[in-house]
Amino acid sequence: MNAAPLVALVGNPNAGKSALFNALTGARQKVGNYPGVTVERHSGRLVLDDGRPVELVDLPGAYSLDPGSLDEQVTRNVVMGSQAGERRPDALVVVVDAANLDNHLRFTLQLIALGLPVVVALNMVDLAERDGLTLDADMLARELGVTVIPTVAVRRRGLDTLKAEIDRLVTESRSQPVAAADRIDDIVTLQRRARQIAASATVAETPTRRWTHMLDSVALHPIAGPILLIGLLFIMFQAVFAWSEAPIGWIEQGFVWLEAQVGATLPEGWFRSLITDGLIAGVGAVIVFLPQILILFLFILVLEATGYMVRAAFLMDRLMAQVGLSGRAFIPLLSSFACAVPGIMATRTIDDEKDRLTTILIAPLMTCSARLPVYTIIIGAFIPDRQVLPFVGLQGLVLLGLYLMGIVGAFVAALLLRRTVTKGASSGFMMEMPKYQWPHIRDVLLGLWSRALIFLKRAGTTIALTTVILWALLSFPKPPEGSGISPVDYSIAGRIASGIEVVVRPIGFNRDIALALVPAMAAREVAVAAIGTVYAIDDTEHEGGQKAMTDKLKRNWSLPTALAFLMWFVFAPQCISTIAVTRRETNGWKWPAFMVGYLFVTAYVMAGITYWLAIFAGL
Numbered sequence: 001m002n003a004a005p006l007v008a009l010v011g012n013p014n015a016g017k018s019a020l021f022n023a024l025t026g027a028r029q030k031v032g033n034y035p036g037v038t039v040e041r042h043s044g045r046l047v048l049d050d051g052r053p054v055e056l057v058d059l060p061g062a063y064s065l066d067p068g069s070l071d072e073q074v075t076r077n078v079v080m081g082s083q084a085g086e087r088r089p090d091a092l093v094v095v096v097d098a099a100n101l102d103n104h105l106r107f108t109l110q111l112i113a114l115g116l117p118v119v120v121a122l123n124m125v126d127l128a129e130r131d132g133l134t135l136d137a138d139m140l141a142r143e144l145g146v147t148v149i150p151t152v153a154v155r156r157r158g159l160d161t162l163k164a165e166i167d168r169l170v171t172e173s174r175s176q177p178v179a180a181a182d183r184i185d186d187i188v189t190l191q192r193r194a195r196q197i198a199a200s201a202t203v204a205e206t207p208t209r210r211w212t213h214m215l216d217s218v219a220l221h222p223i224a225g226p227i228l229l230i231g232l233l234f235i236m237f238q239a240v241f242a243w244s245e246a247p248i249g250w251i252e253q254g255f256v257w258l259e260a261q262v263g264a265t266l267p268e269g270w271f272r273s274l275i276t277d278g279l280i281a282g283v284g285a286v287i288v289f290l291p292q293i294l295i296l297f298l299f300i301l302v303l304e305a306t307g308y309m310v311r312a313a314f315l316m317d318r319l320m321a322q323v324g325l326s327g328r329a330f331i332p333l334l335s336s337f338a339c340a341v342p343g344i345m346a347t348r349t350i351d352d353e354k355d356r357l358t359t360i361l362i363a364p365l366m367t368c369s370a371r372l373p374v375y376t377i378i379i380g381a382f383i384p385d386r387q388v389l390p391f392v393g394l395q396g397l398v399l400l401g402l403y404l405m406g407i408v409g410a411f412v413a414a415l416l417l418r419r420t421v422t423k424g425a426s427s428g429f430m431m432e433m434p435k436y437q438w439p440h441i442r443d444v445l446l447g448l449w450s451r452a453l454i455f456l457k458r459a460g461t462t463i464a465l466t467t468v469i470l471w472a473l474l475s476f477p478k479p480p481e482g483s484g485i486s487p488v489d490y491s492i493a494g495r496i497a498s499g500i501e502v503v504v505r506p507i508g509f510n511r512d513i514a515l516a517l518v519p520a521m522a523a524r525e526v527a528v529a530a531i532g533t534v535y536a537i538d539d540t541e542h543e544g545g546q547k548a549m550t551d552k553l554k555r556n557w558s559l560p561t562a563l564a565f566l567m568w569f570v571f572a573p574q575c576i577s578t579i580a581v582t583r584r585e586t587n588g589w590k591w592p593a594f595m596v597g598y599l600f601v602t603a604y605v606m607a608g609i610t611y612w613l614a615i616f617a618g619l
């Protein structure tokens with residue numbers, strides 16, 4: 001047997017393996033500044049100084065030896081020697097990114113433990129130097145127990161030394177059996193060991209880098225990271241309630257004043273009813289949520305500006321890969337928290353058609369800001385404002401729960417879709433971590449201003465129009481004088497709602513909800529506007545304001561009904577614009593129809609389950 005020795009290039013994604021492969025073999029493998037460029041094995045020929053050939057394979061990047069995605073499995077199988085029709089490599093060149101040492105060393109340690117002859121290419125040292133990081137390669141070599149060679153693949157620096165070391169490894173490996181070193185299986189120990197080694201190999205680091213590193217060691221920690229993320233989200237939802245109370249009060253007083261002014265100037269009649277019961281009650285019921293929406297976006301904008309959002313994306317990356325989503329789906333899904341429409345448009349950055357389709361289909365499950373008014377008014381009316389733990393209020397907790405429910409729902413949906421209608425391989429993706437920095441107040445304010453304008457524009461157009469139409473349908477025809485029938489029951493809308501009610505009664509919905517469901521298709525906030533208008537028209541006491549609405553909700557709805565209604569809003573495809581943009585982005589009616597179908601069924605079932613569970617729990 002005279003086959004050339006086989007040497008594999010392995011390492012984390014985006015470490016520069018393909019760049020090194022090209023430099024060593026003269027091949028033209030695709031390199032790109034994002035992970036997941038190489039997705040299958042490629043081999044090429046490296047000629048050693050004495051003319052002997054070596055077969056070099058460039059592998060897809062992987063984070064560890066546990067098989068995650070399909071391309072990671074290729075890497076694992078090759079280095080373990082279990083790939084069908086493939087010899088086990090005689091040696092490994094482990095490529096690490098010098099500027100990202102502790103993350104990359106984790107995988108390196110696992111690879112060294114396999115017992116194959118290893119040389120570490122400490123790549124991208126130019127970028128590390130630029131960032132003010134000086135590393136001691138000899139120290140690193142001593143800690144790892146293998147040779148370490150600093151390289152700059154793109155400038156061919158260190159390649160001759162690397163070649164000489166490959167020569168030495170393949171010559172030796174033919175004569176010497178290798179001893180398998182101790183394997184470290186526990187990820188936390190592995191991480192700790194990697195960090196220790198990285199720290200001892202670091203000679204100098206600029207303060208910014210050190211800061212970034214310290215913050216990242218918490219923010220990206222496999223256990224502390226997710227806890228921090230959940231904690232931040234929780235504070236955000238708590239603040240949505242806690243900080244908005246006063247400004248909501250002011251806006252409400254404004255509307256009460258406005259209603260009084262209109263009441264005093266306009267004569268009694270249908271026009272006055274249109275203005276007060278229709279526009280002011282309906283649009284006003286929505287506009288009072290402006291403070292809450294701004295608080296939500298204040299948090300999102302600040303987290304984005306500080307550089308934390310990308311870390312959150314990184315934390316989610318593994319999880320997303322496990323449900324078959326591309327890491328690149330993170331940004332579209334994140335924008336869907338504002339609104340699914342820009343979120344679905346942002347999926348254009350996902351190359352793989354199946355990946356993209358899956359992301360589009362689950363985007364409506366991310367809680368868009370239009371759901372916030374619906375959630376908070378119901379929570380405000382039905383969930384007691386109680387502390388469950390110091391600083392942890394029940395209302396904020398329920399709101400966080402609803403958001404999480406949407407996310408979990410989306411992940412479950414992705415998992416199922418990926419096994420059935422959008423079957424296919426998925427690709428991993430990791431982003432470069434930006435530097436942490438203080439947010440610029442100006443940028444944050446500009447962001448808030450544009451959100452406020454979008455919201456008010458919706459309130460002034462779509463929401464106002466739907467409310468007026470709804471008011472008309474609710475106000476006519478008028479019941480005969482003295483018949484004692486409620487005007488809402490007698491109206492066209494009331495009759496339509498009675499029809500819908502038949503369908504939604506089994507999941508605990510009443511007539512008010514049935515009435516709100518259809519106009520809420522125009523914009524979800526309209527559900528609140530619709531209920532506001534219904535109660536304004538049916539209102540005998542003329543109280544007005546959110547307090548009055550809350551009181552009426554409490555009087556007319558049971559707790560199980562309210563919970564079922566919340567659950568419905570988590571899942572239901574409640575908005576026409578989302579359906580329209582899905583049609584445009586998927587070129588046809590097939591996928592939007594599928595999306596609407598599966599979401600409605602899920603919403604109906606989940607709301608039903610919630611209702612009946614609540615009934616049986618005796619709530």
Ligand SMILES: Nc1nc2c(ncn2[C@@H]2O[C@H](COP(=O)(O)OP(=O)(O)OP(=O)(O)O)[C@@H](O)[C@H]2O)c(=O)[nH]1
Nearest residue numbers: 014015016017018019032036037038061124152153
């Ligand atoms: N400055 C600098 N850039 C490098 C170096 N090595 C690679 N790059 C760049 O880093 C990026 C990633 O390189 P690739 O070779 O595609 O990385 P890879 O490890 O093959 O990545 P996957 O195939 O995704 O696993 C590319 O933009 C390269 O041009 C280096 O030593 N210095």
Ligand SMILES: [Mg+2]
Nearest residue numbers: 017018037038
């Ligand atoms: Mg590559």
